[in-house]
Amino acid sequence: MSNKLVYVGIAIFTVYFLAPIYILLLLAFNSPKYTIESVYPPLIFKSPTLNNLIFAFTQYDFIHPLLKSLAVATLVGILALIVGIPAGYGLSKLPGKIAYPIIVVLLITNMMPGLVVAIPISAEFIRLGLFDTIPGLAFAQELVTLPLAVFILQGTFSSIPREIEYQAKIDGASTLSYILRVLVPTTSPGIIAAFLISWMFSWDEFTYAIILSPIHPTWPVEIYLNITRGNILAAIAFSLVFTIPVIILTILLQKYLRGEYLTGGIKS
Template identity: 30%
Template sequence: MKTGSSFFQLLGQGSKTFLLLVYALFALFPLVWMVIMSLKPDNQMFSTTFIFSPTLENYDAVFLRSDYSRFFFNNLCVSVLAVVVSLVVGVPAAYALARFQFKLKEDIAFTILSFRFAPEILVILPLFLIYQKIGLYDTYLGLIWVYQLITLPLLIWILRGFFEDISPDIEAAAQLDGYSWWQVFLRLLLPLVRPGLVAAGLLCFIFAWNSFTFPLLLSASNAQTSTVVALRFLASDTVHYGQVAAAATISALPEVILALLIQKHLVRGLSFGAVKG
């Protein structure tokens, strides 16, 4: 009996490890393939798989012989600022939606969430016309603003849950202990929702960074972002797969680095209910 159960335990463990391994390969392979491609010279692109003569030619072409870095910087600027704006607006909004009772509270919350229901392509035409009219077309501000459609609902809904988890008693207790509301908010509440803040912030950044439709149609030469510009390497005469891969690799770097840095918070933040008293 005992050997039987330990055999099945072992089997369970083994199959779990196996499945995770399969999934890891499945998830990592495109990334690995992308990096490999970015290191291949054009003439070996289709004739080799893992054995080839590696070259930095593609990176050189993307970074030194084109203005890709400018668009990379554009993307960084727009995405970071979009997240900052979302934090400044979204944190108080999430708090209010979690704490206060007011008319149309649930409707407002739902409306904010509904920004994410429609595909971007559906609203792009009126937005395009409006942006042309009021001069926001092809500006940082315009992109940052429209990115709020992507980032704000996410941030508000994640953080609202975190604020709801904090007992109002804790706020009252801190106020009785001699702190003003602002001090309570900054010293007690923000640290308590930090895992959520970090996770939501990162997700917002990823969504903003990867955003394609909005910058494609609402920006031109000036504010265009790297996601859109990467397409240029698929251009007219030939398709430079190596250069596309190099551009994509560079583009993925900020997300990978950020995610690795805040991995610890990310897991806690996304598993919710992290605030327990």
């Protein structure tokens, strides 16, 4: 009986999370008269067509927003590792009663509304020449992704026995050499998890993007602009393509998105 309840629960959650993707596919590949022009649109495919996608990708610019989103997300992931690896390593060396409050302070940024943070940042970025640029947007999004990356990396590094580092030091390795040649290869799954979390957050981030990059928008902002302008078919097509990279990354790299890499456990 208990196993049946588990299966029922899994089925319900599966349907709940896959339903939006199914609706998106209906909107993208069904004729508009059965979807956005219908009062009671059917929940099955009728008159499947590629005309929606062809129309959207031939009539609207999608290459530049796509490339900008890819560039920003990749830069955010790289910066999260460049800063997060030494920060996570340093925190993993501290006792839990010291490391835990530091991580909590880092995560306070995530508790603040993005709009409150983005407006003063945009004024400063205009002065520095970073407004509406890929590095400027990446630096702003790092305020949210970096604490998460440090949280994951600290827990990952804390799981490595101290004896490994002691042995490396005995063999003559410096701290930098130990991190690059021993720690990073050993904890690569956790490092990849931190990169993926940072990348995926940046990929669909909206608040910082619309305030700090309104002239040359990223992909989420472009979808929003098409919706507000009434270009529903374009928004639907862009949303479908926007979802594909996340699905592919999740499927290919799901072995790295495990609980042990995301818990950020802290040793006392």
